[in-house]
Structure formats: C-alpha cells, structure tokens
Amino acid sequence: MKNLSAKLPHSPKYSLIIPIYNEQETISELYHRVSQIMNDLNGQVELILINDGSKDRSLELIRQLHQEDSRICYLSFARNFGHQTAVTAGLNFARGEAIIVLDADLQDPPELIPEMIDKWKQGYEVVYAQRIKRKQEGWFKRFTAYAFYRLLQLLADVTIPADTGDFCLMDRKVVDILNVMPERNRYIRGLRAWIGFRQTAVLFEREPRYAGTVKYTFRKSFSLALNSLISFSRVPLRISTYLGLLSAILALFMAFLVLYWRLIQTNSPVTGLATIMIAIFFLGSVQLICLGILGEYIGRVYEEVKGRPLYTLAEIVGFEQSHATDS
Structure with missing residues (x-):
C-alpha cells in the first residue's frame, strides 16, 4: 500500500505509530504521556493507533480518544495479524516527515522522542533506541535476548544493531522505501538496517511493562527470532x-x-x-x-x-483530515 502523504496539502510533520493488542489497561496512561510529548512538538503531529484484532475494550477506548483528540487516527484490523504487520500498516498510512514507532506497553518511554527528533534534525535518517538495561526481567529472558542479538549479528548479511527493538524514528525517505518492499515476513528492525542511510542510537534503560500481561510470549519471540535469521541470513x-x-x-x-x-x-x-x-x-x-x-x-x-494482502482493515478513521498540534 502506498503512503498517503502526497494526497494531502498539509501533511503532519511528525507521525507516531503505536500498535495496540489487548492494551485496555495501558491506553489511558499511554495517551497521557504521549499527548504531553505531542503538545511540545513544534509542528503538526498525528498519532496513529493500530488495533491488531484486540479482544478487550482497546478498540472502544481508541474510538473515544479519537473523538476527544482530532490528532488521533486509527486503523482496526479485521483480525489479529501480528505486531510486525501492525507496524507495517502504520508505516503505510503515516504522512509525517519523521515517523516514530513505539510499543503500547510503555517499556518504550515516549519521553525519549524529543532526543530522537534532535538526532534527526542533525541529519540522521534512522534513530533507534538501544537498551542498556532491562529492569525487572528474569535471567532467562535477558540471557536469550543477549544471545539472540549476538547470534544475529554473527550470521546476518547486514549489521543489525544489538539490543534494539522497533522503537525508532525514521525519515520519510526511509519509510517510503520500506513501504515499497514487497516481502511478507517482515522484521522491521532488520529491514531498516538493510536500507542503510545515516543511523545512530539513543541509549535508554528499559522499564517494566506498565500494566497488563506480556504480549510477546516465548513462542512469539522464538518465531520472530527464527524469522529474522531466515530473512537476513543464508x-x-x-x-x-x-x-x-x-x-x-x-x-x-x-x-x-x-x-x-x-x-x-x-x-x-x-x-x-x-x-x-x-x-x-x-x-x-x-x-x-x-x-x-x-x-x-x-x-x-x-x-x-x-500474493495475499498483508492485512485486512475493518476501520480506517481520521486520515481524511490534517491534524494541528494543540497549543
């Protein structure tokens, strides 16, 4: 799907993309913290929420937020398609010059976004958040994550930074290239490394999940790890x-x-x-x-x-208008 930025005369300067899957416990706090960052941004901004087939009240809460804040757009999948596909859908619809991807569990601190934007203004096309510490995570999780990223660096055809997730800022030109890449088994952090351009890291300590249960179970994490190895290594x-x-x-x-x-x-x-x-x-x-x-x-x-589509959408709301930053 092509991005929509060329169709609007007044596209936002910043797009924030957040996939949502059964996050009814975190949505209120997530919006509270993200909206403070949005209010401080100098330029038009849009917040794109992607409901990835949630079975709780997440979609209802997203609809309420859209009614209260015109800067919020949302997509709702017809079923659960997975985190990487939800991020891809957000990138397809994002209209900003700088696109920021973060998770809804608040382990990716929104307060890091201004620092990422500063790096972008310095000329970096990709600014990724790199974890230097994982708080309140068990030894098995820390060990497997450490081992996986080092193994991926050893085997992959491109250099994929260690201890990084999907939390990043990408320039418009990078997202445009991502949007025309046809592959279906997508590993976003690997694809953005493969594309190239100037990239840099912003270091942070990863906080524990704000509320709710972990969505990336061991089975899903293992599947993602296997997909990354198959996608980027022979x-x-x-x-x-x-x-x-x-x-x-x-x-x-x-x-x-x-x-x-x-x-x-x-x-x-x-x-x-x-x-x-x-x-x-x-x-x-x-x-x-x-x-x-x-x-x-x-x-x-x-x-x-x-050749099937990556996802099917039940609702597309808020993309027919431009969004100005509240002041």
Missing part, C-alpha cells in the same frame, strides 16, 4: 551442506573402522547392532535437520508467491 542453508559433509566424512571413517574390525579385531566389542543403530540415528537426524531448514525457506517462498 547461513542455515549452508549448515545443511556442512552437516552433509560431516556425515559423509564420518561415514567414510566408519567404513574404515568396520574393515579394521572385520579384518584385524574380529572380536571388537564396539561392533554389532549398537554401532549400526547409532549410525542410523545420526544420519536420520542430519537428514531431518536439513529438511527442516529447507522447509523454512520454502515456506517463506510459498508465502511470498500467494
């Missing part, structure tokens, strides 16, 4: 080749051992059924791993060629 495919070569070398080695045992040590205790079973299980596991890796890549090709 190393898993090469692992299949390496495993095949390793199994071939081991098989050749075992052949020499079998000949040695048969000809020299006819009573060797390591011959027999146990050795055969170990070899079968090893070769079978290598084949299944290789098939799984190939299946991940083929599955992404299948998703791309179907």
